[in-house]
Amino acid sequence: MPRISATKQAILAAALELGALHGISGTTMEEVAERAGVAKGSVYYNFASKDKLFEELLTAGVSSLSATLRTAREQASGFGAIEAMVMQMLTLIAENRALAKLMAAEIFRTDRVWQHTVSGLRREGVSEIGTALAPLVPAETPEATRLLMAGGIFGATLMGGLEWLLFTPETPVEDVAAAILFTYSGRLAQ
Amino acid sequence: MPRISATKQAILAAALELGALHGISGTTMEEVAERAGVAKGSVYYNFASKDKLFEELLTAGVSSLSATLRTAREQASGFGAIEAMVMQMLTLIAENRALAKLMAAEIFRTDRVWQHTVSGLRREGVSEIGTALAPLVPAETPEATRLLMAGGIFGATLMGGLEWLLFTPETPVEDVAAAILFTYSGRLAQ
């Protein structure tokens, strides 16, 4: 017995697809209703407001990313943890392409009601990577510096992942991960 | 004698600040006019439409980034070119914080009239970095792989730069560049 009705699920799916396409501000509740195959009144029966609707979508995405990164980190050690996190994050992006686009567009917004939610995405993602970096950087490295590095790895994976899906989607995920990880091998700086 | 009137400049400045704060869709022409200290009619006298207004803003930003990266690349060689590009891109982001936020939010949009403009930002940025990478990667590396790496470096710098400005703006730009570049030293993977 699903605790989420078919209608609610259809609305969420419609909102996700449209939001990825036109952004959240660019998506209207009318369009969402039409795409979900229900009337606008039904959308408002299931979600109190447009903000609540998208917040639910984003919250689910944040949880999903956090859990994925944490699991990847715990299943490997040393630099292997970074490798696993990059790989798993790329897989997640590929599986939830629309959600990834939606979140990428919102990630630096500071004026939304769900700001806390999306900000949590970056913070949790970056801090998971930061934790994995701790044993890999010199002992005297300040935490802020480590978080900047983590932000860089997070950003590289996100940008690389979206570029991959937009321009060369036929490339296997392993190759994309390998390309990003190659930059950390030290062979560029030789 | 400026070829751009004071009014036009005030409107562009207002649109930039508001756009960085609320996004482009979230910014109204009424607000832009108010902040610029002119009437809405004057905004429309200077810009044919809201789209044209923001397109002008974004176009200027793209040119600026492209020029900066090209200059940085040409003034150094080998890995030094990557170092210079990261450093100059961070400097540019710091100097044009609002523009950087505006562009970051639009960079993966595919449905806007200025899509071509913003898409050009990423493409030109990534391809400049890709050019600098050519002598640094194994000879048999496909171009697509090299561009994925370049996208990663671009994404790392953008994300690192925005995190820097949002959370630890007192950190000197050199330290931020050093943190990002450290990840390419190979010392993480040892």
Next chain:
DNA sequence: GTCTATAAGGTGATAGAC
């Protein structure tokens, strides 16, 4: 639970006086 109809307010854009 889902629908239709409508309210209430905002938005991009234009006309025409000055």
Next chain:
DNA sequence: GTCTATCACCTTATAGAC
């Protein structure tokens, strides 16, 4: 060149029938 006034439309949200 800049202003005020206004249009036509769109958007979120709600009321009430079924």
